[in-house]
Amino acid sequence: MRRPKLLELVLQNLLRKPATIQYPREKTPIEEDSRGVQYADLTKCTGCTLCALECPADAIKMVPIPQGYEIPAKNPKRIYPLIDYLKCVFCYRCVKVCPVNAYIVTSKYDIAVPVQINSEEYSLSTVKKVSE
Amino acid sequence: MTVTKVVEIPLVTTEVPIGPQHPALHEPLLLKVYADGEEVVKVEVNTGYNHRGVEKLCEKNTFYRDIFIAGRVCGICNTVHADCYVRALEYLLDIKPNNRARYLRVLAMELERIHSHMIINAIMAEIVGFETLFMQIMLDRERVMKAKEILTGNRVLGDYMMVGGVRRDIDEVKRARIKDLLVKLKPRVEFYKKVFEEDETIVKRLVNIGVLKPVDVTSHSLVGPTARGSGVRIDSRASDKYDAYDEIPFNVITRTECDSWARMMVRWDETLEALNMCLYVLEKLPADGNPVPDEKRLPRIIPQGESYARVEAQRGELTYYVMSDGKSTSPFRVKIRTPSFNNIINSAFMYIGLSLADVPVALTSLDPCISCMERVTVIDLEKNTKYKLTIKELAGGKV
Numbered sequence: 001m002r003r004p005k006l007l008e009l010v011l012q013n014l015l016r017k018p019a020t021i022q023y024p025r026e027k028t029p030i031e032e033d034s035r036g037v038q039y040a041d042l043t044k045c046t047g048c049t050l051c052a053l054e055c056p057a058d059a060i061k062m063v064p065i066p067q068g069y070e071i072p073a074k075n076p077k078r079i080y081p082l083i084d085y086l087k088c089v090f091c092y093r094c095v096k097v098c099p100v101n102a103y104i105v106t107s108k109y110d111i112a113v114p115v116q117i118n119s120e121e122y123s124l125s126t127v128k129k130v131s132e
Numbered sequence: 133m134t135v136t137k138v139v140e141i142p143l144v145t146t147e148v149p150i151g152p153q154h155p156a157l158h159e160p161l162l163l164k165v166y167a168d169g170e171e172v173v174k175v176e177v178n179t180g181y182n183h184r185g186v187e188k189l190c191e192k193n194t195f196y197r198d199i200f201i202a203g204r205v206c207g208i209c210n211t212v213h214a215d216c217y218v219r220a221l222e223y224l225l226d227i228k229p230n231n232r233a234r235y236l237r238v239l240a241m242e243l244e245r246i247h248s249h250m251i252i253n254a255i256m257a258e259i260v261g262f263e264t265l266f267m268q269i270m271l272d273r274e275r276v277m278k279a280k281e282i283l284t285g286n287r288v289l290g291d292y293m294m295v296g297g298v299r300r301d302i303d304e305v306k307r308a309r310i311k312d313l314l315v316k317l318k319p320r321v322e323f324y325k326k327v328f329e330e331d332e333t334i335v336k337r338l339v340n341i342g343v344l345k346p347v348d349v350t351s352h353s354l355v356g357p358t359a360r361g362s363g364v365r366i367d368s369r370a371s372d373k374y375d376a377y378d379e380i381p382f383n384v385i386t387r388t389e390c391d392s393w394a395r396m397m398v399r400w401d402e403t404l405e406a407l408n409m410c411l412y413v414l415e416k417l418p419a420d421g422n423p424v425p426d427e428k429r430l431p432r433i434i435p436q437g438e439s440y441a442r443v444e445a446q447r448g449e450l451t452y453y454v455m456s457d458g459k460s461t462s463p464f465r466v467k468i469r470t471p472s473f474n475n476i477i478n479s480a481f482m483y484i485g486l487s488l489a490d491v492p493v494a495l496t497s498l499d500p501c502i503s504c505m506e507r508v509t510v511i512d513l514e515k516n517t518k519y520k521l522t523i524k525e526l527a528g529g530k531v
Contacts, residue, residue, distance in 0.1 A: 033285060034281055035286050035291075054196065056201055089200065089291075090291075091289075093196070093197075093427075096427040096428075
């Protein structure tokens with residue numbers, strides 16, 4: 001039985017750079033349109049709760065917009081979807097079912113942090129702060 | 133049901149638990165092996181370490197949420213699970229996706245077949261102690277993962293299927309990139325196939341290990357590459373011609389050697405077939421309209437009825453039974469039958485006569501997917517009577 005030329009392959013790999021990357025220091029190359037962190041644009045959101053109902057992972061909770069932020073007129077219930085990214089499975093069902101296309105999608109993926117992470121900061125950055 | 137036969141274990145045997153921590157794959161399955169010296173005399177397959185109650189979860193959630201739950205039954209075969217469930221819903225709703233959507237579905241499923249077959253071959257190399265080959269195959273598998281990321285938006289969990297089509301379209305740039313990745317992958321797969329054919333270590337460890345005769349395959353209803361490795365020509369892609377499989381040319385690979393090696397070779401040949409199919413799809417992708425349905429306009433309530441869909445998953449035939457009562461937004465019943473459930477639980481007879489060291493090899497050659505099979509619990513409680521199901525009843529054949 002003839003041996004395949006694995007030795008050649010080994011020698012080739014000796015001269016090559018490692019295939020692995022040093023992840024936290026070096027970012028994984030990903031597609032621009034891959035499914036990453038998504039959040040609601042509060043200037044568009046009407047607070048209809050459809051995304052929270054459709055979420056397969058129950059990661060979306062409708063919460064009131066806190067005091068000190070400008071509340072858009074089209075949001076009579078004054079609520080917005082708060083996504084818990086640790087529960088979220090990034091299926092983008094919320095993005096697709098939103099009747100007013102209020103979701104902003106990004107390809108941000110490195111959300112493995114020890115603290116609770118949700119879309120509060122992202123969503124509230126889309127509306128202006130009102131000084132009382 | 134009553135006890136028809138109690139299997140007596142001879143006192144001379146030693147009980148060797150293989151698993152549940154690491155039987156062969158990094159998934160929980162316990163093979164209780166009874167060995168007489170080195171020789172295996174009996175194997176009990178114990179499951180239940182990974183049961184998540186997915187079927188019940190599907191009944192509690194709406195039809196559309198279930199598409200994503202079905203995709204999470206198994207990580208490696210997520211698009212086939214979703215496709216099967218989605219097709220069951222489409223039969224109930226009488227919706228037909230357009231040609232472009234059907235072709236894109238096949239593309240996603242075949243990309244998944246390539247990476248699934250590559251990972252099990254890599255794991256087989258690792259099991260026989262050939263770690264260099266494992267690393268090499270896993271490195272080349274990254275190309276398929278990248279292709280899948282370009283197509284679906286995620287490396288592993290595609291979430292690509294939707295009632296009436298797919299969830300993302302591809303443009304010319306993406307098409308060229310996927311094609312480029314697959315063209316580069318093809319010589320590598322051919323090389324690995326050659327390694328599996330010619331390398332002494334692999335051939336010595338795989339040939340004549342875990343022989344499954346065609347008659348046993350049929351009587352124990354084994355499916356997928358396990359059956360095709362024993363010369364049984366069973367493939368629901370060829371028999372059902374769902375999605376676009378009626379228009380895409382492909383061969384059903386069978387081998388007659390019946391051993392672990394034959395099953396792995398069937399997988400390599402299928403990988404090459406799948407590569408050709410993907411390239412065909414990318415070249416001949418029809419342009420008959422938008423394959424992405426508007427998810428806001430899909431009907432919330434599915435008409436009353438029941439439907440049964442099957443696909444050829446990477447490990448064999450996968451079926452979904454969906455029942456709708458026509459009133460609620462969630463299914464009345466979802467029944468999933470996965471190929472690994474048949475292949476692993478029904479094949480306890482295969483290990484008999486093997487030496488202990490060959491048990492992981494034989495198990496890996498079946499491509500077990502534990503998260504797929506952890507779905508069925510046999511509960512048959514009669515009034516104040518307790519009984520145990522013997523292996524014969526469970527396997528429906530030889531012990």
